Amino acid sequence: MLKIEGLTAEIDGKQILNGIDLEIPTGEIHAIMGPNGGGKSTLSYVLAGRDGYEVTGGTATFNGIDLLALEPEERAAAGVFLAFQYPVELPGVGNANFLRTALNAIRRTKGEPELDAMQFLKLARQRMKELSMPEDMLKRGVNVGFSGGEKKRNEVLQMALLKPGLAILDETDSGLDIDALKIAADGVNALRGPDFSALVITHYQRLLNYIVPDRVHVLMGGRIVQSGGPELAKQLEESGYTAVQAA
Amino acid sequence: MNAIFEPGPLGFLRRYEGLQPRLPGARTPWVQALRDKAAEAIRANGFPTRKIEAWHYTDLALLARTGFAEALTPVDEDVVLPEAVAPSRAVLIDGRFRADLTNAPVRSLGADLSAAEGLLGSVARVDDVPMAALNTMLFEDGVLINVPAEQNAGAIELLSIIQAEGDRPVAVHPRHVIRLGAGAQLVLIERAIGRGEGRYLHNPVIEIELAEGAHLTHARIQQEGAEGIFLSTVFARAAAGATYDSFLLHAGAKLSRSEAYVSLDGPKAMAHLNGAQLLSDGQHGDCTTFLDHAAPDCASRQTVKTVLAGKSRGVFQGKIHVHQIAQRTDGYQMNQALLLSPEAEIDSKPQLEIYADDVKCSHGATVGELDEDQLFYLRARGIPAATARSMLIEAFLQEAVDTVEDETARNALATAVAGWWEKVA
Numbered sequence: 140m141l142k143i144e145g146l147t148a149e150i151d152g153k154q155i156l157n158g159i160d161l162e163i164p165t166g167e168i169h170a171i172m173g174p175n176g177g178g179k180s181t182l183s184y185v186l187a188g189r190d191g192y193e194v195t196g197g198t199a200t201f202n203g204i205d206l207l208a209l210e211p212e213e214r215a216a217a218g219v220f221l222a223f224q225y226p227v228e229l230p231g232v233g234n235a236n237f238l239r240t241a242l243n244a245i246r247r248t249k250g251e252p253e254l255d256a257m258q259f260l261k262l263a264r265q266r267m268k269e270l271s272m273p274e275d276m277l278k279r280g281v282n283v284g285f286s287g288g289e290k291k292r293n294e295v296l297q298m299a300l301l302k303p304g305l306a307i308l309d310e311t312d313s314g315l316d317i318d319a320l321k322i323a324a325d326g327v328n329a330l331r332g333p334d335f336s337a338l339v340i341t342h343y344q345r346l347l348n349y350i351v352p353d354r355v356h357v358l359m360g361g362r363i364v365q366s367g368g369p370e371l372a373k374q375l376e377e378s379g380y381t382a383v384q385a386a
Numbered sequence: 387m388n389a390i391f392e393p394g395p396l397g398f399l400r401r402y403e404g405l406q407p408r409l410p411g412a413r414t415p416w417v418q419a420l421r422d423k424a425a426e427a428i429r430a431n432g433f434p435t436r437k438i439e440a441w442h443y444t445d446l447a448l449l450a451r452t453g454f455a456e457a458l459t460p461v462d463e464d465v466v467l468p469e470a471v472a473p474s475r476a477v478l479i480d481g482r483f484r485a486d487l488t489n490a491p492v493r494s495l496g497a498d499l500s501a502a503e504g505l506l507g508s509v510a511r512v513d514d515v516p517m518a519a520l521n522t523m524l525f526e527d528g529v530l531i532n533v534p535a536e537q538n539a540g541a542i543e544l545l546s547i548i549q550a551e552g553d554r555p556v557a558v559h560p561r562h563v564i565r566l567g568a569g570a571q572l573v574l575i576e577r578a579i580g581r582g583e584g585r586y587l588h589n590p591v592i593e594i595e596l597a598e599g600a601h602l603t604h605a606r607i608q609q610e611g612a613e614g615i616f617l618s619t620v621f622a623r624a625a626a627g628a629t630y631d632s633f634l635l636h637a638g639a640k641l642s643r644s645e646a647y648v649s650l651d652g653p654k655a656m657a658h659l660n661g662a663q664l665l666s667d668g669q670h671g672d673c674t675t676f677l678d679h680a681a682p683d684c685a686s687r688q689t690v691k692t693v694l695a696g697k698s699r700g701v702f703q704g705k706i707h708v709h710q711i712a713q714r715t716d717g718y719q720m721n722q723a724l725l726l727s728p729e730a731e732i733d734s735k736p737q738l739e740i741y742a743d744d745v746k747c748s749h750g751a752t753v754g755e756l757d758e759d760q761l762f763y764l765r766a767r768g769i770p771a772a773t774a775r776s777m778l779i780e781a782f783l784q785e786a787v788d789t790v791e792d793e794t795a796r797n798a799l800a801t802a803v804a805g806w807w808e809k810v811a
Contacts, residue, residue: 187766190758215768227763231781240777241767248768280781297767 140164141305141336146197147361148185155181157361158197163305163354165202168327168337170347170372173358174380179340180224182358183309186338187221188214201305215241216248218304222294222311229281234293237281238263242300266299269329270322287314295326302330306337312346324349344376357383391453395432398557399425401456402523410496410526417499417506424512424522434516443701443733444643444672449615454557454587457481457549465547471798472541472575476529479547481558483527490542495561496527505530505563509593509621515645517617521591525561528590531574535567535597541794544576550584550611557587564592566600566628573603573792578618580611580638587615594621596628598652604632605795607802610639618644626652626681633790634661634690635799636671637806643672643701650677650684650712659688659704662786664806665730667696674703679712679742686716691786692723693779694730695810704749705737712742719749724756724782726775776807
């Protein structure tokens with residue numbers, strides 16, 4: 140399980156997270172909602188280990204492992220997966236080569252045998268079919284010339300291949316039409332199970348119609364200010380975040 | 387016998403005086419005239435210093451203070467050759483053509499200079515190109531490739547190996563003459579490979595004449611030894627509708643500079659002057675090009691990428707001269723450098739001189755480090771930092787290598803790039 144206690148962090152000397160407390164038991168999916176600038180993306184980057192986000196206090200452990208002490212690739216090996224809000228383009232790096240290198244890096248740390256090109260292609264094609272992705276996306280440069288929706292689907296494909304223990308989805312719904320949204324949600328729901336947890340960060344309630352969370356938290360001013368069941372998302376959709384602030 | 391060889395231009399001029407009677411063409415007036423003119427240029431100008439504009443970023447002090455001798459390699463010495471990169475190959479060992487190791491349809495230039503009459507010295511110039519002057523004065527051998535009109539000669543590897551095992555620095559000056567008749571085609575993959583840890587000078591000059599509609603793919607792969615000095619010069623002239631498609635790779639040597647003088651002489655001629663320089667600690671690499679648009683409706687494309695690690699220094703100088711007659715010229719030049727260390731330095735000097743008024747010419751230069759966002763993205767997927775870096779550097783270079791259309795040439799270049807990276811990573 141993911142356990143965050145009193146987590147504070149800053150960027151360029153500006154404090155963004157003001158003491159986050161959050162527990163996601165194994166097998167549960169939690170949603171974090173909140174207004175822009177509340178610290179949602181910062182939380183996801185701090186958990187994934189991005190440079191420039193300085194943790195000034197608190198702890199974050201996943202299945203007892205101190206995440207904050209690990210390099211980004213070690214966190215990935217420990218099972219943490221961040222689906223990026225804005226996936227970067229990697230011109231010259233083939234998508235297939237990238238996916239296989241990532242998958243084999245993770246498999247190596249787990250002591251599993253690496254997949255050769257043929258084995259990988261078979262697996263990737265199967266996953267892509269499930270996500271209704273055209274096969275030529277394997278041949279292209281990573282995210283190069285992909286539409287916003289294709290980039291997000293590529294994130295979901297990576298998640299489906301790497302099978303993380305904890306997925307953090309940073310506004311995966313932004314820029315997706317309703318069909319793409321369903322496909323992305325299906326990708327998450329397919330991983331749902333006793334060994335999988337997810338933190339779904341979203342600005343809108345829409346995504347949560349398709350990925351029904353066990354708990355919903357509201358992140359504002361760098362703190363979790365309210366928590367509740369799935370019904371909290373609907374309430375927020377109706378009343379807005381200002382109502383939470385007032386309360 | 388431990389002769390002490392005088393360093394600098396004087397040393398080379400002394401060698402010339404001593405060797406003159408034994409050099410090929412010694413009794414052939416037109417050859418002798420070329421050599422004497424070259425010697426005169428060296429006597430008058432010496433070696434370039436950084437005060438000369440074209441040499442401002444590359445210091446030849448290392449060359450000037452070393453005394454060089456000739457290679458004393460037995461003409462039939464057994465040499466282990468690297469794996470071939472083309473179906474046929476011509477081999478030079480320490481500057482001498484080796485017929486016994488060659489299966490390509492080429493001639494030794496040194497053995498029969500008469501076949502090169504009218505070609506040798508017709509494209510090259512020595513007055514303002516010091517290394518070409520040095521080569522012209524002292525060349526002993528090389529190859530002559532003459533592809534008849536309308537013939538496709540396929541792919542030929544031109545392999546030049548320098549063995550620098552001892553502490554006696556040697557200088558070799560191979561001279562190659564390539565002529566393609568009208569509509570002829572050739573893929574030439576030139577490899578310069580150094581063996582041993584000693585210092586040496588490898589100073590090849592290639593003269594290229596392309597008749598109307600001819601197409602030459604010219605891949606140049608420099609993998610010299612750690613102490614090698616590689617100073618090479620290409621002179622190419624393209625007639626109407628001809629294409630000179632070249633790619634230069636610097637992947638070795640202590641000091642390397644390759645100059646290309648390319649003249650688009652007839653309408654609708656085309657030149658690609660692409661390249662990549664892979665420099666690690668202590669290396670200096672210089673890619674200098676002079677492109678003459680001397681006829682209308684010609685096009686040129688140039689993408690040169692440099693990767694610099696450790697304390698290395700890279701230079702790119704690209705001059706494009708569009709003559710007044712060269713209307714509707716379409717020129718593109720891009721120079722990109724990737725700095726992997728705070729101690730690395732790149733100097734980039736694009737120069738456009740345009741005298742025609744109906745011209746499309748663009749150029750750009752970028753210098754940067756690896757992109758942090760890209761690195762983080764790869765690492766967040768579990769890819770270790772070192773692997774992630776290699777992937778991004780390879781991708782940077784891949785874009786350059788992908789400009790080479792011919793598959794044989796492209797594969798040879800890709801293999802050389804991968805080989806460099808394995809050593810550095």
